[in-house]
Amino acid sequence: MSGGSVVPELPEVETTRRGLAPYLEGATVTGVVIRNPRLRWPIPENLLQCLGGLPVISLTRRAKYLLMEFDSGMLILHLGMSGSLRILPKNTLPEKHDHFDLLLDNGKLMRLRDPRRFGAILWHAGEINTHPLLAKLGPEPLNEHFNARYLYQATRGRNVAIKQFIMDNHVVVGVGNIYASEALFSAGIAPQTRAGKLSLARCAGLVDIIRTTLRVAIEAGGSTLRDFVNVSGHPGYFQQEHQVYGRTGEPCRRCTRPIKLIKQGQRSSFYCEYCQT
DNA sequence: CTTTGCACCTGTTGGC
């Protein structure tokens, strides 16, 4: 199971960034094609006036947002649930759901495909972190600021279930629904546990699991990273076999008891009621 | 401030 219809989690976004950067950084934007501006928010109509003729200074990432820096500001891209980006030769014919192109002076173009259109392409003329979408984000999971003491402090007095808590971007970014279930299984924590009830030791374990899981996934993406020209636009590494996600009724890989499914905040949570307490 | 619920969208899946 790789490529194709993978929901872009943080490792996929980071791998995409690494794949695109060599083609973008230093290249100058010569044109913009907007076939369908109706993403989560409309793609700005005047985008070419914002960045046309300017070189891409850098491609960075904050949470699952890709940030393309120019002298005049930055292009903010989000892949939503079904978005992918790739580099193609100029004049490559667009297919269904290819909503946006950035034309480059190196004979290539960067193309966004996003069937569900939950993604976003925005322009921000100000400093990074002054954009409303970025200003209130929590720490990166791989940053040292995301540590046991931080999570312990952040959870104090909070009544919400830990599953929903770690998916809150104000707490820590990059933990999606799949990773949340997987991380809580590995940490041995039941998803419905009130955040404020976690001990420091359990916070430490959870932080460790989240960091390790994401780091391994990013390394796996990097190790198989080839060429973003003419490929699917999805990082081509094999997805790690799930411990609990999507395994309702199947035997727990640790104790063989059936995996349970519950809804938390309208989202599916999978867990083992014996191994997670 | 905290917490809950919803909207956005379309390809895929499951039930009849």
Next chain:
DNA sequence: TGCCAACAGGTGCAAA
């Protein structure tokens, strides 16, 4: 076999 409702996911935002 065919049809259609339900479902999945990320995340900003409105409402309680």
